[in-house]
Amino acid sequence: MPLLGFGTWQIPDADAPAAVGEALSAGYRHIDTATGYSNQRGVGKAIAGSGLARDDVFVTTKLPPENADRVRGTIEESLDQLGLDHLDLWLVHWPPNGEARPDVWEQVVQAQADGLTRAVGVSNYSLAQIDELVQETGTTPAVNQIKWSPVEYDAAIADGLRDRGVVLEGYSPFKASNLQDPTLLDIARAHDVDSAQVIVAWHVAHGFVVIPKSSNPERIRSNAAGARVELTAEEVAAIDALGR
Template identity: 70%
Template sequence: MTADYSRPTTQLASGQSMPLLGFGTWQIPDDEAPAATTAALEAGYRHIDTATGYANEAGIGKALASAGLPRDSVFVTTKMPPDHVGRERQTLEESLTKLGLDHVDLWLVHWPPNKQATPQAWEQFIAAQQDGLTRAIGVSNYSLDQIDELIKATDVAPAVNQIRWSPPIYDAAIAAGLADRKVVLEGYSPFRAADLDDPTLLAIADEHGVNSAQVIIGWHVKHGFVVIPKSTRPERIISNAAGATVDLTADEVAAIDALGS
């Protein structure tokens, strides 16, 4: 039977549930996206992360269409490039056309435009959510101060902040700051900043009969962080997903946290 990674979830401020395990698609070319995304869906992933800037939304749309899964069973995220300020709605509509969807579950500002919070763009995101083109809205690569600027200007907090995140760059202050603002922390590139041969990770992996990459996924899930590992290899896609079931102890989580200190 196919695994089901629609759970565990975190609840967004907008009300819907977001699977903690997602499939990242950065650097997957459009012509490879259908096969990779299909492999992820067949492995039980129910959360797909893409972006306008990845230029693979059409390929992902093909996989979603061929999978034949109920729309509400797959959480789909895309992102607006920072240089698309002024044409926010057009960008989202183009993404929806490529994805073959009438709405996404989460739409993110990919980076702060010109390194600024840019509340005027955020206002357009709020409008798109109100119009039903996206169920939730958020940001990526924003600082806490920039998030506060958006909240002050609009009274609407991002549901999610997607940031580079991994045990060696774990920052308890950032995690706590986002939690205080009821902003879900979503981590990308979980392995790129990590040393998969780190003795702490290897010892914990050995204790659970898994590999160190799976330990990193399990660490995210245990904390309640969303994680979006990426691969185009079916066997690695399946292996990464299994990390979501690794049940780390509190002491093991603390030991992994300490890698970031």
């Protein structure tokens, strides 16, 4: 699973081919969408038009909580809209009605067993909810995709996921961040980059998956370049300290 992914939340279906195409051209090989984003067809068009081999693009989409009672039908619709015969990762987007729902998780795991997706995970689940899934089904989610950024950094959550063998994938890396924070700006100057690129680099340094989103070609490429910035251990620790 590439640590750098391209997020497509709030990108309209009509705009998705251009934005995702730009991301693939810029070197992204991990595309994140969701049934709830209503842009899977556009994402699929970009993948089909990229000229890349299927195995070279890691594709994630998600099961909306309101579809908890039609799991199989949802993944089949996603595959049809994306124009794919399998996903690389399928996530339960939110805990249905705020509950872990091991019964739903069992059906998601069955979709993996049936070859419709290579891996399965969750999004916006607590550590306790993940434990409930594992205790009831014996299957650990590969990934937990959560809102994550330097100011939201919580070592207990990061360590808890790692100890459970669950990859932490962060979305909205810039939304809660103050891009004018002096710590970020000082580190950015040291590497001749901007503070958004520092945030991407911080995720990668920790081994967190990060999925920045933009429709702006320049920003798409700039965010990708952030994944190549190598921070020192001291710089990572200084950014960690921004956590609330």
